[in-house]
Amino acid sequence: MTMTKKGASRRSVLRGSAALAGTALVTPHFFVKNAWAQGECATVGNFPVEGPTVTFGFNVPMTGAYADEGADQLRALQLAQKHINEGGGILATLQPLALTGQGVLGKQVVHVTGDTQTNPDAARQSARRMIERDGVIMFCGGSSSATAVTRQYLAQEMGIVYMHGLTHANETTGVDRRRYGFRQFFNTHMTGLALGPILANEYGGDRAAFHLTADYNWGHSMSGSIKDATEAQGWNTVGNIATPLGATDYSQFLVSVLNSDADVLILNHYGNDMVNSVTQAVQFGMRDLQKNGRDVQIVVPLYSRLMARGAGDNVEGVFGTTNWNWTKDNPGALAFVSAFEEEYGFPPSQAAHTAYVQCILYANACEMAGTFYAPEVIRTLEGMTYSGDGYDSESLYRAEDHQSFHDILVVRGKAPSARTSEFDLLQIVDTVPRSVVEYPIDTFPGELGEYCPA
Amino acid sequence: MNDLFLTVLAGLQIGAIYAMLALGLTLIFGTLGVVNFAHGALYVIAIYAAVQVAINVDFTVALIVVPLFLFVVGVVFERGVIRFFYDRPHTDQILVTFGLAIVVEEVAKWLFGANNIPFPRPDWGDGVIIFYGPGAVIPPVPVFQEAPQLWLPFIDGFVTFDYWRIILIGVTIVAVSVLFYLLQFTRFGLIVRAGMRDSDMVQFLGINIARRFAMVVGLGAAIAGVAGLFGGPILGVTPDQGMKLLVPSFLVVVIGGMGSLAGAVLAAVIIGLSLAFTADNPDIQAVIIYLIAVVVLLFRPRGLLGRKGVFE
Known part of the structure; x- marks a missing residue:
């Protein structure tokens, strides 16, 4: 049999297809934007993101015992959104930085809010509503470990990254650790x-x-x-x-x-x-x-x-x-505190700081990964070292348990006579470096689970 | 013995707050037949009013102003809401008063935030009281040397207790005594008690019973005001305080017997002591007041000192 000169034979088409497929398989996926979307998981949360905006969920306690912390987190998260869209804050200090202050991956960030009520059941329902009704690509915030853990399991189930707010129990990144949950806050x-x-x-x-x-x-x-x-x-x-x-x-x-x-x-x-x-x-x-x-x-x-x-x-x-205090004077802390004070007229709390940093880190990871596809964003955050987030030295997001390690502060309450303002209540006794508080991964049992939601 | 003494004191003090709130609850129920779930909200208004006056003016002024203010709030509450529900089922009364309680809590949160507002105590109530026994040596530090001291023969060495809580127990005894006197030995009390039996008959006699009933609600609210004045510096000033105190206070009323003032006081003491004596066993403590309620209601369905015909 001879090949015709006018067109490709069936065999040549098959050969060509096979060669193309082979090339695609050996090509590193990180060269291809959204590559994992086509192969790793059937569907992942609310990916892909359609339209000119991307929606973040700010899921904080607006009522209940921790409503004041929730209010401060909400302020910080709205500030983070502003800085992601317009620049400012720790975008001037964070390294490595992929964000440009013009949104994420060409999309402006918008947000929806939800009330956790400092109640695990209410928190889970609120987060689910954000995911199913509002189509959030990520949700962030909260106060209380019970609400954090329950939402973390939901995040894993639905393929939506959850950037924790204030949760301090070991279990969050210990026995209850989940692939889709990340904790910047320290633990007990x-x-x-x-x-x-x-x-x-x-x-x-x-x-x-x-x-x-x-x-x-x-x-x-x-x-x-x-x-x-x-x-x-x-x-x-x-x-x-x-x-x-x-x-x-x-x-x-x-x-x-x-x-x-x-x-x-x-x-x-x-x-x-x-x-x-x-x-x-x-x-x-x-x-x-x-x-x-x-x-x-x-x-x-x-x-x-x-x-x-x-x-x-x-x-x-x-x-x-x-976890952090507004009196820290490193460049990241100064950038965040001055932006927060300019916006709201008083200094941020540690709850505000962790929410703010979490939101920016997620957006930055998306920009670095070049996609909102959760498994890729998760891989980008895993093992990432970064600085300029408000601490004196470099921070780490440990890949194996999604616990962030950074300096933490030992403080003691100030005497009324030593206070310079109504917010100046804690004296920093020692900034304990990351190396002292970083513990072996086998300290707590736990499995992160799969990259594909389950 | 020291352990027992301190535990009894702690129990009496816990019971004191419950007693004051339960008195208001049971007074309103006993006279008007209204189940007032907004009574905790009156306590919330009281603690915020008290802390604002205490911080911005003086605690002594708050001592006068807050109960009077709460009395007015109570009267307005009766004229504006409660009187429309006298003839409605108890479920309607519970729904409307519970709704009001939620509104007050959220308004307080909106105005003052969810965090505690530190409630400074006046100098005369600050610090500790020292109870000491034979041969005790009080440490030579000013805070102890200047503190009130009381000799008790059964104390081994010395023990300290929060002085304000002893004051709270004293204030509760005074409030209960005044209320009993008012209801048992005055013309006002006579009319109110008659109105509780048969309000129609009292009106036929030419007495404006509606005005007396409004004053009863005001009186119940004023007692909540006193509870807020002396409870705020101990339990804190947060919007959810009313809801936290409402359930145990309501149980006190049920255990004591709906509408019975003496029953409320007795039940408050029992509840306070039972909570104090089970403090080392959190599992038991979590259910003890409900257990007491079950046992009492099984053997005395009208409560410890409940009367026939009330809430039946």
């Missing part, structure tokens, strides 16, 4: 690693501690981490009472502390629980008491400026940790 284990040595240095190595612990997953995570960290320094844990979440009166628990040999009271509380417990501990004269020949001390492992404000003068001298 890191708090223990940072705070333990400083407490021992400040108060001595043979203290007796009594814990009051909020009776839910974060509280128990916090209590366990601080117990491990302080006992490693030689402290003894003499008691631990689980207090109901949202308790208003702590007198019955504080009586047990007074009747024990404890000379340190550790309050594993957050939000109004922390405000109430630390205030009432001071009202019971804990700070003035002596036991075992030493002054009784109060420790609040996880601090928040918003809550320190609620507790007023009662936080004076009380140690704790925080």
